[in-house]
Amino acid sequence: MSVMDEQQLFELRRALHQIPELGFQEKKTQERLLTEISKLPQTHLEVQTWETGVLVRVQGSNPTETIGYRADIDGLPIKEETGFPFTSQHDGKMHACGHDFHMTIAIGVLSFFASQQPENNLVFVFQPAEEGPGGAKPMLESELFQAWRPDKMIALHIAPEYEVGTIATRPGLLFANTSELFIDFYGKGGHAATPHQANDMVVAASHFVTQLQTIVSRNVSPLDSAVVTIGTISGGTKQNIIAEHARVEGTIRTLSQTSMQQVKERIESLLSGMEVSFSCETKLDYGANYLQVYNHEEETNAFLQYLEDRGDVDVVVCREAMTGEDFGYFLDEIPGLMFWLGVHSEYGLHSSKLDPQEEAISQAVKVLTGYLS
């Protein structure tokens, strides 16, 4: 197979959409990517696996630099409700963050350069576990990546809120610093009818979630921005048993690392207070932390100029967002940028009904092949 046409790209996207896998479990995805890559002309390609990811190096004809293009490959623990004929075959898992698009676009661009040797060296990075626990940092530190280390890097993320044909980015901060948040509350269970003899952790966790709301409204400067979201709350075993354990899980987002530190200190103080006032024990775990995505000025301005010069892209210089992305680790060491690709969907990222428009795939392949040529 040589350069993939639109139909082949859509078929690949649909096939990948059917097999979403969570971080570092992307075995079938890796297999499918390797199969697709093996169909391409191999003359200039070198293919290696890293954990459940894949790296492909394309030898340039007259290289002055090596450019890295990164696509993330994991899915989310969401039960799909799109009604697509190619809906997820993995119950309770879904490509609800567009990584099926990201992979397909990368393979489309790779198929072009496998057939038409680029001038510069290219490294295609299919990275596991972006949604957690984070594949970018260990991949960046791996011997393989360091041996093929690019001089600059680029990546995209689909953006449901923009129309197909739109590309948005900005020099400087694009995505927030993030930290996961897991808290367990341990107290004393008992009979529902004798609350005075027990120590109810459902009540404790509920109070904590309410208190948490004061961090952003009362501790973070109104001129700064932060988000503390609790995504799950669980506890107890039956409606007439007082719960001895409850757990809340969430995420913190901030525009600076200083604010991240402040929010964490405030959470820790609130928990110390909870332990005293509810006579309970708490266990705090920050899980995976991602560095902000900070687009390098020179590379981003050059990319924006390239888009303007093309004349077929609606270019938006956007605001920063509170989403997180472990691509920030690559950009912390290697110059480059990330951009939003408009895919138009009524439902947003992490929705069980996310419905990105496939025409955006061919548009992205065209834009990226031009940029990397």
Ligand SMILES: CC(=O)N[C@@H](CCC[C@H](N)C(=O)O)C(=O)O
């Ligand atoms: C683009 C996007 O949606 N990224 C994720 C990154 C997850 C970070 C981490 N697992 C966390 O939940 O803090 C996001 O939720 O922004």
